[in-house]
Amino acid sequence: xxxxxxxxxxxxxxxxxxxxxxxxxxxxxxxxxxxxxxxxxxxxxxxxxxxxxxxxxxxxxxxxxxxxxxxxxxxxxxxxxxxxxxxxxxxxxxxxxxxxxxxxxxxxxxx
Amino acid sequence: xxxxxxxxxxxxxxxxxxxxxxxxxxxxxxxxxxxxxxxxxxxxxxxxxxxxxxxxxxxxxxxxxxxxxxxxxxxxxxxxxxxxxxxxxxxxxxxxxxxxxxxxxxxxxxxxxx
Numbered sequence: 001x002x003x004x005x006x007x008x009x010x011x012x013x014x015x016x017x018x019x020x021x022x023x024x025x026x027x028x029x030x031x032x033x034x035x036x037x038x039x040x041x042x043x044x045x046x047x048x049x050x051x052x053x054x055x056x057x058x059x060x061x062x063x064x065x066x067x068x069x070x071x072x073x074x075x076x077x078x079x080x081x082x083x084x085x086x087x088x089x090x091x092x093x094x095x096x097x098x099x100x101x102x103x104x105x106x107x108x109x110x111x
Numbered sequence: 112x113x114x115x116x117x118x119x120x121x122x123x124x125x126x127x128x129x130x131x132x133x134x135x136x137x138x139x140x141x142x143x144x145x146x147x148x149x150x151x152x153x154x155x156x157x158x159x160x161x162x163x164x165x166x167x168x169x170x171x172x173x174x175x176x177x178x179x180x181x182x183x184x185x186x187x188x189x190x191x192x193x194x195x196x197x198x199x200x201x202x203x204x205x206x207x208x209x210x211x212x213x214x215x216x217x218x219x220x221x222x223x224x225x
Binding site for chain 2: 033035044100
């Protein structure tokens with residue numbers, strides 16, 4: 001399977017702390033994307049990083065990409081209780097016709 | 112507002128029954144996708160369509176069928192051949208090259224076998 005792997009599977013932090021989650025993937029990519037899913041809801045696109053980029057920022061989100069290690073990380077700074085959700089990476093593999101989603105990290109931010 | 116609508120939100124299926132999940136989008140997206148999500152797991156691709164009247168199997172197509180007669184609509188039928196259909200089903204859409212811009216997801220249908 002081309003499904004990526006994320007770690008940790010679950011993460012619990014205090015409000016105001018930073019949260020870091022990681023994604024590893026299998027082969028060469030065009031881009032890697034991060035999505036958020038609130039419980040029982042659909043996924044929402046957060047940020048996309050292309051294979052020739054190393055770092056990208058959007059508000060409190062920072063994404064890094066290391067193509068030599070086939071890995072990416074998502075950092076959420078100054079977390080809020082409303083950030084509680086599951087976060088998924090999705091890879092656009094070269095030559096594929098669809099995205100492959102990782103297994104997700106369940107983030108809980110304690111007020 | 113443009114978006115993607117899935118219905119119903121909850122669906123109950125009896126053993127041996129076929130059920131159809133609706134997915135409609137008004138984003139003028141060419142590509143549409145169906146994913147299955149089991150508790151605590153990632154998304155697995157069932158079917159996808161990049162253009163009207165054409166669709167392709169994903170990783171877990173057995174026991175499912177789709178049609179794409181209109182650009183806006185991509186219904187998924189869960190047939191009686193699907194032995195373990197209880198799951199959360201997500202529909203998504205994108206532009207043809209939209210993997211470079213991300214998918215838009217519906218809010219999902221939770222299917223339960225009773």
